[in-house]
Amino acid sequence: MSGHTIFALASGGARAGVAVIRLSGPGAAAALTALAPGKPLADPRRAVLRALRDPATGEVLDQALVLFFPGPGSFTGEDVAEFHLHGGPAVVEGVLAALGQVAGLRPAEAGEFTRRAFLNGKLDLTQAEAIADLVAAETSEQRRQALDQAAGALGQIYEGWRARLIAAIAHVEAGIDFADEDLPEDIDRAARDALAALAGEIAAHLDDGRRGERLRAGVHLALLGRPNAGKSTLLNLLAGRDAAIVSETAGTTRDVIEVHLDLGGVPVIVADTAGLRDSADAVEREGVRRAAARADWADLKLIVLDRADWPDVPADLRALAADGRALVLVNKADLAPVETVEDLGPAPVLALSARTGAGVEVFLSVLTAKVRDLAVAGAGASAAPTRARHRHALEEARTALAAALDGWSTRGPELVAEDLRLAARAIGRITGRVDVEDLLDVIFAEFCIGK
Numbered sequence: 461m462s463g464h465t466i467f468a469l470a471s472g473g474a475r476a477g478v479a480v481i482r483l484s485g486p487g488a489a490a491a492l493t494a495l496a497p498g499k500p501l502a503d504p505r506r507a508v509l510r511a512l513r514d515p516a517t518g519e520v521l522d523q524a525l526v527l528f529f530p531g532p533g534s535f536t537g538e539d540v541a542e543f544h545l546h547g548g549p550a551v552v553e554g555v556l557a558a559l560g561q562v563a564g565l566r567p568a569e570a571g572e573f574t575r576r577a578f579l580n581g582k583l584d585l586t587q588a589e590a591i592a593d594l595v596a597a598e599t600s601e602q603r604r605q606a607l608d609q610a611a612g613a614l615g616q617i618y619e620g621w622r623a624r625l626i627a628a629i630a631h632v633e634a635g636i637d638f639a640d641e642d643l644p645e646d647i648d649r650a651a652r653d654a655l656a657a658l659a660g661e662i663a664a665h666l667d668d669g670r671r672g673e674r675l676r677a678g679v680h681l682a683l684l685g686r687p688n689a690g691k692s693t694l695l696n697l698l699a700g701r702d703a704a705i706v707s708e709t710a711g712t713t714r715d716v717i718e719v720h721l722d723l724g725g726v727p728v729i730v731a732d733t734a735g736l737r738d739s740a741d742a743v744e745r746e747g748v749r750r751a752a753a754r755a756d757w758a759d760l761k762l763i764v765l766d767r768a769d770w771p772d773v774p775a776d777l778r779a780l781a782a783d784g785r786a787l788v789l790v791n792k793a794d795l796a797p798v799e800t801v802e803d804l805g806p807a808p809v810l811a812l813s814a815r816t817g818a819g820v821e822v823f824l825s826v827l828t829a830k831v832r833d834l835a836v837a838g839a840g841a842s843a844a845p846t847r848a849r850h851r852h853a854l855e856e857a858r859t860a861l862a863a864a865l866d867g868w869s870t871r872g873p874e875l876v877a878e879d880l881r882l883a884a885r886a887i888g889r890i891t892g893r894v895d896v897e898d899l900l901d902v903i904f905a906e907f908c909i910g911k
């Protein structure tokens with residue numbers, strides 16, 4: 461596929477027991493021989509121990525395990541080699557420098573191994589994205605989602621939809637080419653019904669509450685409330701470390717401080733915001749402005765009340781709790797018992813003490829359940845879109861498909877076929893398979909119209 465053989469340290473920069481250098485391309489086998497002269501090439505996929513030498517000086521650089529994966533049955537589809545070295549920086553540098561001297565080799569660019577795997581048809585674009593997600597995964601649910609997607613869970617859905625669209629295009633185009641021989645009406649109705657069902661599946665897939673995207677990017681949580689309500693104390697308790705400044709003076713949390721947490725396998729980004737109140741101090745006012753903006757787009761708002769503000773909750777805080785994205789915490793319950801704990805509109809209310817930890821376990825279990833509900837689909841649910849890119853393409857496909865269905869019997873087959881082609885292309889862009897015309901040939905060959 462590509463003339464150059466690429467190489468890179470695959471195991472990251474940190475000093476470790478073992479470092480892995482990976483090579484891919486037509487020169488992979490020659491590079492192995494260049495660094496281990498006089499030794500036979502390792503049997504495919506069998507690890508062998510080799511003394512690696514600098515090809516210019518003959519100096520031994522390391523005793524390393526060497527593997528060879530002949531194409532096309534390799535990750536990239538090309539010949540691939542791996543050196544499993546001792547992980548010290550001098551060893552890694554020495555072997556990288558030695559490889560740089562071998563003709564036809566060059567350092568890989570970011571993502572280039574996976575890019576070659578895609579170009580060689582070893583995986584589709586959703587699987588390539590999933591490999592990046594798997595490497596970035598920090599929580600168990602992120603790992604699960606990335607692994608499913610890497611196995612093709614998402615790509616298969618889209619490829620199935622695209623195949624159905626292409627079958628429909630074939631049907632409509634047959635109507636164009638053989639207009640004088642009228643296709644039977646029930647065939648036409650079946651084709652239209654099948655597309656209506658597909659439109660329903662796409663709509664249901666899009667209507668997932670953005671769970672997949674949230675799980676990938678993290679659920680955003682905003683801590684809101686009056687200065688001194690105990691937001692920073694609560695955040696520190698959540699984070700298990702001193703992440704925000706806790707102070708006796710009101711208005712010290714002036715910027716938005718973020719802490720990343722793992723709640724029930726879901727990544728959560730908690731933002732501690734400046735206390736919401738009118739302030740004469742310009743810097744603090746800016747902090748309050750940012751807090752309000754944060755509240756607007758947070759997935760979940762934690763409204764922290766000093767127990768003195770319960771149950772007569774100030775109107776601005778009451779308003780923040782009104783939209784179903786809030787959880788109200790009545791803090792400092794250690795100072796005096798919190799009387800009746802009832803919901804504030806749609807927002808559940810919990811009493812706790814960030815200082816003593818009383819009530820925090822219950823709060824964490826409620827919060828974890830909410831966060832999982834936002835980011836994790838129920839058992840048995842099919843794979844969800846994980847990037848805005850998927851969503852945009854699906855919306856484009858949905859619009860084009862709706863236009864095709866609306867104009868099915870009025871707009872003429874040429875325009876209907878064109879809308880269907882737009883829908884198929886939009887979905888094909890998600891997986892990177894856009895060879896609509898090729899598939900059309902296959903389907904036309906099988907499409908019986910009685911000739």
Ligand code: GDP
Nearest residue numbers: 687688689690691692693706707792813814815
């Ligand atoms: P913030 O301005 O909302 O971030 O409030 P802080 O977390 O800085 O807390 C303000 C003050 O309230 C500090 O002196 C905290 O120690 C105190 N505080 C926070 N939570 C509690 C609590 O549950 N009980 C009591 N008694 N004091 C608390």
